[in-house]
Amino acid sequence: MKKIIVIGSNGQLGNCIRKIAPDFELDYEFVFTDSQTLDITDETQVSTFFNNEKPDFCINASAYTAVDLAEKESEKAFAVNADGVAHLAQACLDNKTILIHISTDYVFDGETNLDYSEDDFTNPIGVYGESKLKGEELALEINPKTIILRTSWLYSEFNKNFVKTMLNLFSQKDELGIVADQYGQPTNANDLAEAIMKIIEAPTKTFGVYHFSNYPETNWFEFAKKIAEFSKSSVKLNALTTEQYPTPAKRPKRSTMCLDKIEETYKIESKHWENSLEECVEILSQ
Numbered sequence: 088m089k090k091i092i093v094i095g096s097n098g099q100l101g102n103c104i105r106k107i108a109p110d111f112e113l114d115y116e117f118v119f120t121d122s123q124t125l126d127i128t129d130e131t132q133v134s135t136f137f138n139n140e141k142p143d144f145c146i147n148a149s150a151y152t153a154v155d156l157a158e159k160e161s162e163k164a165f166a167v168n169a170d171g172v173a174h175l176a177q178a179c180l181d182n183k184t185i186l187i188h189i190s191t192d193y194v195f196d197g198e199t200n201l202d203y204s205e206d207d208f209t210n211p212i213g214v215y216g217e218s219k220l221k222g223e224e225l226a227l228e229i230n231p232k233t234i235i236l237r238t239s240w241l242y243s244e245f246n247k248n249f250v251k252t253m254l255n256l257f258s259q260k261d262e263l264g265i266v267a268d269q270y271g272q273p274t275n276a277n278d279l280a281e282a283i284m285k286i287i288e289a290p291t292k293t294f295g296v297y298h299f300s301n302y303p304e305t306n307w308f309e310f311a312k313k314i315a316e317f318s319k320s321s322v323k324l325n326a327l328t329t330e331q332y333p334t335p336a337k338r339p340k341r342s343t344m345c346l347d348k349i350e351e352t353y354k355i356e357s358k359h360w361e362n363s364l365e366e367c368v369e370i371l372s373q
Contacts, residue, residue: 197339
């Protein structure tokens with residue numbers, strides 16, 4: 088039986104993996120960790136943990152994800168998103184472990200009308216994106232058996248995310264303003280969890296960087312409209328520009344990613360974001 092360590096198991100993706108883990112328990116043993124049981128910023132602790140567990144796979148679902156706060160807490164962001172990833176990559180290398188590391192569309196600046204491929208030039212415009220890109224680079228540099236999965240606009244029935252925030256605001260407000268000029272791909276973390284398990288089950292592994300999200304692109308305003316529609320909310324939504332809704336950290340204007348590589352390599356087909364959103368809203372409405 089092969090062993091999978093899931094780092095950051097209390098986050099959105101970690102919870103989604105935990106949810107489907109029983110479906111794979113005949114072939115895989117799952118070890119779930121969080122920041123309390125394994126501090127990835129502590130190199131010695133990581134090394135000792137991996138030497139004891141000797142996993143076949145490590146899924147790094149942990150991250151510092153406070154995009155705006157990262158502008159003030161750059162050291163903390165880099166400690167988790169870069170240094171912590173380097174510690175995991177080294178421990179994986181030492182134990183012949185395959186590392187599956189989750190990254191973000193925020194490694195791009197969003198200044199293009201074309202979908203980003205895995206080989207396109209990266210140019211993050213904020214500390215969060217910079218720290219995530221550094222983590223990618225370190226992981227690939229240290230452990231050749233690394234798969235980077237860049238994803239975007241992650242949501243689920245777990246933890247804090249845009250969908251749950253909107254549903255909460257819909258119950259409190261009659262009217263809301265939502266940014267309509269930032270484009271990307273909402274992604275249900277449950278779909279990402281399933282994609283990761285398909286990669287793990289694949290008989291051969293092709294390492295490197297991949298993009299995974301739901302499709303096609305949309306903007307935050309249209310995303311919010313669909314959340315309102317599926318939750319049968321009567322809230323009035325108003326489209327705002329980025330200038331009308333300033334934030335401490337800049338966001339990419341259009342960070343839409345091309346999904347061809349993961350489909351061609353691992354035969355993983357993405358779902359339409361509206362279908363995945365409807366499933367999530369249904370769960371949250373129960």
